[in-house]
Amino acid sequence: MRTGSRTDVRWFNVYEDPEQWDRQGEAAGILTRWVTDHLMRPHPDLGRPGPVCPFVRSSVGRQLFWAGLVEGGDELPIERMSLVIEDAFELYRALRQANPADARGLTLVTAFPGLTRYDLIDAVHQSRKTEVVSQGMMLGQFYPGCAVPGLWDRDFHPLDAPLPMLVLRAMMSTDFPFLAARSDWLYAYFTQLAPDLPRNLRRSIAERMRVSEAEAGEITALRAHSADEHAR
Numbered sequence: 001m002r003t004g005s006r007t008d009v010r011w012f013n014v015y016e017d018p019e020q021w022d023r024q025g026e027a028a029g030i031l032t033r034w035v036t037d038h039l040m041r042p043h044p045d046l047g048r049p050g051p052v053c054p055f056v057r058s059s060v061g062r063q064l065f066w067a068g069l070v071e072g073g074d075e076l077p078i079e080r081m082s083l084v085i086e087d088a089f090e091l092y093r094a095l096r097q098a099n100p101a102d103a104r105g106l107t108l109v110t111a112f113p114g115l116t117r118y119d120l121i122d123a124v125h126q127s128r129k130t131e132v133v134s135q136g137m138m139l140g141q142f143y144p145g146c147a148v149p150g151l152w153d154r155d156f157h158p159l160d161a162p163l164p165m166l167v168l169r170a171m172m173s174t175d176f177p178f179l180a181a182r183s184d185w186l187y188a189y190f191t192q193l194a195p196d197l198p199r200n201l202r203r204s205i206a207e208r209m210r211v212s213e214a215e216a217g218e219i220t221a222l223r224a225h226s227a228d229e230h231a232r
Contacts, residue, residue: 001013001020002066002091002094004068004084004087004088004090004091005087005090006083006084006086006087007070007080007083007084007087009068009069009070009084009087009088009110010068011066011067011068011088011091011108011110012024012066012067012068013063013064013065013066014031014032014060014065014066014067015060015063015065016063018032021067024069025069025113026113027069027111027113027163028067028069030113030162030163031067031109031111031162031163031165034161034162034163035056035060035065038052039051039052039053039056039057040052040053040056040057040060043156045153045155045156046150046152046153046156047150047151047152047153047156048152048227052158053158054230054231055105055107055169055172055231056107058105059105059106059107059169062102062105064102064105064106064107065107065109066091066095066106066107066108066109067108067109067110067111068088068108068109068110068111069111069112069113070084070110070111070112070113071113071114072112072114072115073112073113073114073115073116074114074115074116074117076112076115076120078120078123078124081112081120081124082124082127082128084110085110085124085128085139085166088108088110088166088168089128089131089132089168091108092106092108092137092168093135095108103170104170105170106169106170107167107168107169108167108168108169109165109166109167110165110166110167110168111163111164111165112163112164112165113163113164115164116164118143118144118145118146118164121141121142121143121164121165121166122141124166125139125140125141125166129185130182130184130185132168133171133179133184133185133188133189134184134188135188136170136171136188136191136192137168137169137170137171138168138169138170138171138172138175138178139166139167139168140159140166140167140169141159141165141166142159142160142161142163142164142165142166142167143159143160143161143163143164143165144160144161144162144163144164145160146159146160146161147160148219149217149218149219149220150219150220151174151177151219151220151223152220152223153220154218154219154220154221171188171189171192171193172231172232173193173225173229173231173232174223174224174225174231175189176189176222176223176224177218177219177220177222177223177224178219180209180210180211180215180216180222181210181211181213181216182210183203183206183207183210184206186205186206186207186209186210187202187203187206189206190202190205190206193232
């Protein structure tokens, strides 16, 4: 268990000690059931074979799946939510540095049970995404009814979750569509995936591949990989 230095929120290595995690309350069980029964299994509407999230299945199997619960519900001010994510990001970086060999398999979930103002999740996600992406990582927003389309089927919504949450993980090769709206995000993507390219070339490619704001929401259409290519 690790505690945030700014907010005292606690994050747990969920599958290293499942009983300790379950003692954190009803939301803890909701999260692990969603992971087991949804993310780690195939879905008929996903648009490809395999589990909904192969990354999470690997993270769980290697005991690299951390999670924390933030109390307060709709009484939470956005300033505190932002501080919580600062703590989460600090912890995520520390865990990566402590075990570099495990860095690419690490997942850190920060859930906000009782929060129904999902616009706050989107707002915190938007405000912190650039910082996270610049360091070769991703910050995902999940909540009930999240309408972000899937990579393989635009009618499948992979970020629709039973709890509102923000999730940190390593940047993967399949993340291009989520980064195509800004050249600085694309530059970070190419730096992570093609670090041997000269910096100026990375910048030039990023600028040329940036899409318009109108196109940026077409996640499925922007998918760059094929069915037989796995995230790396």
